[in-house]
Amino acid sequence: MKTKTLLGATLLTVGVLLPTAIVQAETTVPTPETTQGTVGLIVNPDTDHPGAGDGDGGDTGQKGDFTLDHTVSYDFGQQAIDGKKMTLNATQEKPYVQVTDLREQSSGWQLLTKITEFKTADETNPKVLSGAQLTLPMGTAEAVDDTNTSAKPTTAQVVLNSEDGTLFGANANAGVGSWMDKMYDTPTTLYIPAGATPGAYSATITWTLQDAPSGTL
Template sequence: MKNLTKALTVGAITIATLLGTSTLAHADTTTSTGKIKLEADDSAVTPLDPTNPDAPTPAIPDSSDPGNTGTGNTGALTIDFLSNIDFGTQKISGKSQTYRAVNKNPYIQVTDKRGTGAGWTLTATATDFTDGSKILKGSQMSLIDGQVRTQSDNQSAAPTTSDITLNNNAQIVLSAEANAGMGTWLNVYEGTEGNNDNVSLYVPAGNLAGDYNSSITWTLEDSPSAD
């Protein structure tokens, strides 16, 4: 009888092992969906911190330009911020001089919220420096070594920055090829406060004293440059 009991027990274990417990379970697989629709946005964009675009929005974007809080421009492709450049008060010299901007981090901010990947081009022109009827003869304002920055999680390719000497002809400052420059981008001319080597004004000798100003016009076009 004991031998019969052992035989039955071994047989039951063998059958359970061969069949396995998985043969008794039922698996049911199906799918669901997630969806989102992205569309262009035409609201204004707040200026970002030029030293750290991931930081909370600064109360004063450019500390050398405290009254400037941004353009407030609306649309799907916008210029959000432009620093006003200050070269301070200088003594007339007997020879030609190059003066440096007071601004430590002057910058330009552009946002593309079209969602088309069409690219864009930012150009600039400048008038002569004038004081009433007087012209600052032969002067040249230059912007060099711009640093293109954005928030760290931006998935778009970056636009390209160019060194420029401003005059009355349109100069390309930033250019985004197709599928580049989407989101918010900054072009920062970072330098030393009070003596920024990257933003300069050349003034030849032989000019009159005066309080001179130049008007810079920035144009953002909704396609890459043909150049």
């Protein structure tokens, strides 16, 4: 009788411990693995960047990764003089300039502009429109593609003279992609002081895209 009782107790103990051993078994977690996504971006040196605005001016046709794409000429029409000073508005109502920067090192840039004297076409004895001032208004920086995530360039008003003035510029890591300076909201003006004489006057505007931020806009 004692032997049977002892065996029954042993079996009972095994029956109690076996489920506990199964519950405590550890689960092995797989080791994380990594893969890569890659892409290579290049600039086609034969591609130009046409002006994207709906305004005045003309495309330059420049090609590559750093280009001045669109500039504008200004016409102030034919005006009657009366011996007094006058301020004329350009006939161009939507002038704009456009710059593209696709360089790998986005070091910043500035668009400089200057002007010669207004004078007549007489090469031997031209008349000069002394004191005339052409003013380009502060425009609005707008990306050609509205998904552009780059920081905006900065615009400024410039009274043109014989020295370069910064109209449009970007600091380092800004102004990447194609950007327009839309000078739509305020007229481009030509101030002519009193004392001007009749004649057909013209001046040459120079636009220079420089590989450096201005730090002054």
